Amino acid sequence: MENQCTTLLHSAFIVTQDAQRRIIEDGGIAVKQGRIAAIGAWQEMRHWQAQEVLELGNMLIMPGLINAHTHATMTFLRGFADDLPLMEWLTGHIFPVEARLKPEVVRVASLLGFAEMLRTGTTACVDMYLFESAVLQAAVQAGIRCQGGEGLFAFPSAACPHWQQGLEQTRALAEKYKGNERISVAVTPHSVYTTNDALLIAARDMAAELDLPLHIHLAETTEETAQSLSQHGLRPIAYAESLGLLSPRTIAAHLVDSTEEEHSLLAQRGVTAVHNPSSNMKLASGIAPLPQMLAHAMPLALGSDGPTSNNRMNMFTEMHHAALLHKGHSGNAAALPAQSVLDMATHGGARALQQHPLLGMLAVDAPADLIALDLNEPNMQPLYSPVSHLVYAATGMEVRLSMVAGEVLYRDGLFSRFDYPALLQEVAAVRHWVLKKQA
Ligand SMILES: [Zn+2]
Incomplete structure (x- = not known):
């Protein structure tokens, strides 16, 4: 009928x-x-x-809101190390715990992250982490829409002794979720400062071969720029361009230390830029030049980044921070109007997700x-x-x-796909594991 x-x-x-x-x-x-x-x-x-x-x-x-850059698993370190700048926070506090990570912790922590998202109106996310197969397992369980990628680093991670294995895992995940209605896979080199030429070129080629998005942290801090200039003689965006990384399949998170010339290049290449206002403020990474990016008609999305550098995964918080931050910073009350911000959290996120044209x-x-x-x-x-x-x-x-x-995943305090009180017990066990390993 x-x-x-x-x-x-x-x-x-x-x-x-x-x-x-x-x-x-x-x-x-x-x-x-x-x-x-x-x-x-x-x-x-x-x-x-x-x-x-x-x-x-x-x-x-x-x-439903779309979180275009996150690391859902990092709920397990929420509030574990605060009030530190990016490099010190990452290398001194986050990386050492992540070095001991195991898939079961990833699954539990990701499910907690997805619970937080569904509770606060996020129905889809673009994720990158270690043991991403366990993240996607949790996404399937929660029913949330998710694009995930195994984080690729030049150095060994807890999940992969060598980045080539990470790429093989990416290929296997892409095969596993091919044609899946809610789960998709991206190639995710972590950043230019944690990778190398060979890794980035291999990532670019795999994304092109399998027609997958390529998701990367880019131009996040002035320290990253200084390192890129000394190693490659190029700023991070120019370096990424020199390796052919910039295309409509590319999702570039942060772009804090970026220039007008670079915005014009990124717009030309059709890269989706993801603004992460809370994370940039909390880690004192700087303020991304959003009004200039808007003026260049760059595709713009919004993300929470991981809950350790936020400490929420709530897109209403991100919309609020984005709308206020650029008014305060520019001295222009018309900067980043509400409709533009809502467009970033919906249309922009859908563009990053690359799953369905009408999302x-x-x-x-x-x-x-x-x-x-x-x-x-x-x-x-x-x-x-x-x-x-x-x-x-x-x-x-x-x-x-x-x-x-069309499936109700959260309604009036209840999650339809999993037992939330039981998840809280598993989260308590993860917290115990973090503290025991620390001692
Ligand atoms: Zn991030």
């Missing part, structure tokens, strides 16, 4: 993020086989016959990846502009429902 669907949602507002940025008051969405079959005013939607009707009342439905918006045929926020919360009242509230007022704790491909 034409007007039969699996789920029919009804709410006070729908922020579609479609091409016209339509906002529908008293709207409905019909979901069929994981996709949006119809969307519109409730009076046009009420004739749909559904197996399940979700009467959400005074809620706002919007596309990041609520439109016919788009995957039914959506969230619902409770507008009766005090910080959401009164309501004049839904987009303003999403960027400036919401915290993520208003989220009551998170859905991926």
Whole structure:
């Protein structure tokens, strides 16, 4: 039957993020086989016959947010080492614990990360870490949409004695998840300062051969620039360009120490830039020149980075920080307006994810990846502009429902795919393991 669907949602507002940025008051969405079959005013939607009707009342439905740069596993070191600059934090505190890492810790910590994401309205993420097969195992369990990649380093990691094995694992993961609706794989050299020419060239070639995204940390700090200049005689972005790393498949996280000339090059190459405002502030890495990047029409996305350098994985926090940081820094209250920030967290994230062209918006045929926020919360009242509230007022704790491909994964405090109290016990065991190893 034409007007039969699996789920029919009804709410006070729908922020579609479609091409016209339509906002529908008293709207409905019909979901069929994981996709949006119809969307519109409730009076046009009420004739749909559904197996399940979700009467959400005074809620706002919007596309699920997309975290375009994260390391979900790093929940296990949340609050373990704070108030340090990037290089000291990474080499003095994070790398030594990571050197002892094992897949079971990765699986538990990633599942905790995915719980945090679904709880705060993130339905998809772009991840890079060690033992990524265990991260993706947790993503499958949580039901979240995820692009993952095994972090490649020039030096041995806990997961791989040599980066060539990391590349072989990437190939195996790509094979395993080929055609998967929610899980995809990227080639992920960690950064230019932790790799070498041979590794980066091999990563570039594999991404091209298997048609995979290439996700890398790039131009994160002035220290990285100084190191690149002394080793290669080139700034990090120019060095990446010299190796042919910059293309539309490339996802470049941070770009804090970047120039206008480099923005123009990145825009020309079609690279997706991921801004990580909380991480850049916490590690004192600097302030990425976002208003200039916007002016160059670069594809821009938003990420939390790992929860050790944030310490949240909450895209409402990132939207809030991005919108405020660049106003304060530029002295221009019109810098990075709310709609641009929301576009970064939806459309930009979808571009980084490279899974489905209609992700990041609520439109016919788009995957039914959506969230619902409770507008009766005090910080959401009164309501004049839904987009303003999403960027400036919401915290993520208003989220009551998170859905991926038409499946409810979180609703009113309950995760549908896993036992959260049992996960908390596993997290406690991981904490014990970290502390015991430290002693
Ligand atoms: Zn990162």
